[in-house]
Amino acid sequence: KLGLLTFSSIVSSRGEAYLQKQLEKIDNDKVISLIAADRQKDDLVKLLKENNLSFIKVEDTAALENEIVELLKNNTAPNDVISKINQSIGDETPIDITDIVATHLYQQVFVNATADINIIEKFAPLIKRSVYKSSDNGMGFVYALQKAFATYKPDKTNLISVVESLLKTESLSYDAFDNWREDTTNKSPGKLPMLLKLTSYLDEN
Numbered sequence: 001k002l003g004l005l006t007f008s009s010i011v012s013s014r015g016e017a018y019l020q021k022q023l024e025k026i027d028n029d030k031v032i033s034l035i036a037a038d039r040q041k042d043d044l045v046k047l048l049k050e051n052n053l054s055f056i057k058v059e060d061t062a063a064l065e066n067e068i069v070e071l072l073k074n075n076t077a078p079n080d081v082i083s084k085i086n087q088s089i090g091d092e093t094p095i096d097i098t099d100i101v102a103t104h105l106y107q108q109v110f111v112n113a114t115a116d117i118n119i120i121e122k123f124a125p126l127i128k129r130s131v132y133k134s135s136d137n138g139m140g141f142v143y144a145l146q147k148a149f150a151t152y153k154p155d156k157t158n159l160i161s162v163v164e165s166l167l168k169t170e171s172l173s174y175d176a177f178d179n180w181r182e183d184t185t186n187k188s189p190g191k192l193p194m195l196l197k198l199t200s201y202l203d204e205n
Contacts, residue, residue: 064084064085064088064089064097065096065097065100067084068081068084068085068097068100068101069100069104071084072100072101072104078122078123078125078126079125079126081101081126082125082126082129085097085129085130086129091132091133093129093130093131093132093133093134093137095134095136095137095140097130098130098131098134098137098140098141098144099140099144101123101126101127101130102127102130102140102141102144102145103144103147103148105119105120105123105127106144106145106147106148106152106162107148109148109162110148110151110152110154110158110162113152113153113154113155113158114154114158115154115157115158115159115161115162117161117162117164117165120162120165120166120169120171121165121169123171124169124170124171127141127166127169127171127172128170128171131171131172131176135175135176135179138172138173138175138176138179139176139179139180139183141172141176142172142176142177142179142180143180143186143188145162145163145194146180146188146190146191146194147188147190149190149193149194150189150190150193150194156197159194159197159198160197160198160201163177163198163201163202164201167205174202174205177198177202178202181195181199181202
């Protein structure tokens, strides 16, 4: 996870082209070391320094993820959760944290398969923070909606109400939904049924 987070940080700060150029300078064994899930923080810091990537901040976010889960379970105010994220990792937005926020939000929204869109307005600042500066995280938030749709099975009206609220509060952009529609790499279930319910709405708005 540390290695993957490091790659994400490089892309966010310097872009994919820069990451590709730097990786070309590293032999294959070191690339494998970088992405290994069990790499220790000190090992990654040393390896990045050796390859002129020491500007990247390496963080193990597991503890933070667990803390955010507990904060959300305890109905902590969204702005307080944002403060915790900012204090811990600055303006980085690991996709795992985005998924935690999205999963919690949709659980709250689709209680008994209804759509309480007021919750989205309340959580809008935290949603925006969790997808900050990352089109991948925005798309990930939509994939989390797809998972919730498959789990809670809201009807078309409820689903569209949620999407409309996400867009009206500017929590997510239309680009996030377009990227989700066009993406072919994620094979998680439920995409086609959700697309069938949303396509007309998204095309008309």
